[in-house]
Amino acid sequence: MAIEVSSVPDTTASLEPLEKIDAYEHWQKSEGAPIVSGFYIQDLNALELGRWERKGGSGAIVNLEGTGGVNDMHVVEIAPGGASVPDRHIYESMIYVLSGRGSTQVWYDDKRKASFEWGPGSLFAVPINASYRIFNSSGVQPARYVAVTNAPTIISLFHNHGFVFDNPYQFEDRFGGEHDFFAGEGTLHRGRTLETNFVPNVHTIQLHDWKARGGGGTNVMIELAQNSMGAHVSQFKPGTYKKAHRHGPGAHVIILDGVGFSLLWREGDESRQKCDWRPGAVVVPPENWFHEHFNSGPDPARYLALRFTGLHFKQRGAHQSGGADVSVKLGGAQIEYEDEDPAIHELFERELASHGAVCRMKGLVPWCKSAL
Numbered sequence: 001m002a003i004e005v006s007s008v009p010d011t012t013a014s015l016e017p018l019e020k021i022d023a024y025e026h027w028q029k030s031e032g033a034p035i036v037s038g039f040y041i042q043d044l045n046a047l048e049l050g051r052w053e054r055k056g057g058s059g060a061i062v063n064l065e066g067t068g069g070v071n072d073m074h075v076v077e078i079a080p081g082g083a084s085v086p087d088r089h090i091y092e093s094m095i096y097v098l099s100g101r102g103s104t105q106v107w108y109d110d111k112r113k114a115s116f117e118w119g120p121g122s123l124f125a126v127p128i129n130a131s132y133r134i135f136n137s138s139g140v141q142p143a144r145y146v147a148v149t150n151a152p153t154i155i156s157l158f159h160n161h162g163f164v165f166d167n168p169y170q171f172e173d174r175f176g177g178e179h180d181f182f183a184g185e186g187t188l189h190r191g192r193t194l195e196t197n198f199v200p201n202v203h204t205i206q207l208h209d210w211k212a213r214g215g216g217g218t219n220v221m222i223e224l225a226q227n228s229m230g231a232h233v234s235q236f237k238p239g240t241y242k243k244a245h246r247h248g249p250g251a252h253v254i255i256l257d258g259v260g261f262s263l264l265w266r267e268g269d270e271s272r273q274k275c276d277w278r279p280g281a282v283v284v285p286p287e288n289w290f291h292e293h294f295n296s297g298p299d300p301a302r303y304l305a306l307r308f309t310g311l312h313f314k315q316r317g318a319h320q321s322g323g324a325d326v327s328v329k330l331g332g333a334q335i336e337y338e339d340e341d342p343a344i345h346e347l348f349e350r351e352l353a354s355h356g357a358v359c360r361m362k363g364l365v366p367w368c369k370s371a372l
């Protein structure tokens, strides 16, 4: 005997789906500056910019795939003799100067301003929510900088422009208006970690041995302005490459000096993304993708990484770089040379030959046939 089922009216039939709001995307579009996306950028110096009122000059907002949406990069150019309008925001910002000279004023209280000068290669962070103005001191040359910010995370989380851009809170635990906040050498901690608020030139900053990452590499980790985000500078010798490793999203690797390439791949994926680079290039390794940097030119290669996570303040929920120089076989995040696909070394040898350079990996990579 059939059982009769009384029909239940579908109360959801006439309801509209809940709108998905991307507050960061709305903000980005409302700024009016060009929006750039992609896997990597070959030359930040040549990136085409458009008018960006908030920055008092021209600029572009860059979202590279490897950020996974956690952070972004603002490329800004201030005209000769120009200055930005005062700005402040609840998101963090680390600024690296590509070219030009100028000064920056920073304040919570406009009667107590910290002021400092910068030039090509300078690195600094505007303390969170401090007001700031950036001045180009040259009457002839434009000044171009990049700022890596956690605006995407902060704007998405609070989705309220008044809270993010017009908030009176002063983070006195980070910045007390000290006039010498951006002066001084900083403090070097164990583990090659420099705590400072200003680096005059990342091209010449003192680096320290980091044998475990290979490639005869040297490095300094940089913690700026009590930020949650962090930076580091690494250098490796001509004819060498560093060991592959992986970590969380958002590390903007900006090439400072040298010629070479990076390989990036998902675990188990045969095909690898290859990014050729020279100074001014930037690549962001996607979350958990292995990546490896190769110096195929005649000079040392040096890069600046501006990361989503720093070392001093643990970011809960964010993928940390723990075990960054420990083998994956021991639970770390690094592939030792002897565990690497031999095809990688073959590619490196071919690249070196095309630049007339020689391999210096003898004794490090078991199948390296170089005499050096």
Ligand SMILES: [Fe+2]
Pocket: 245, 246, 247, 251, 285, 291
């Ligand atoms: Fe990395």
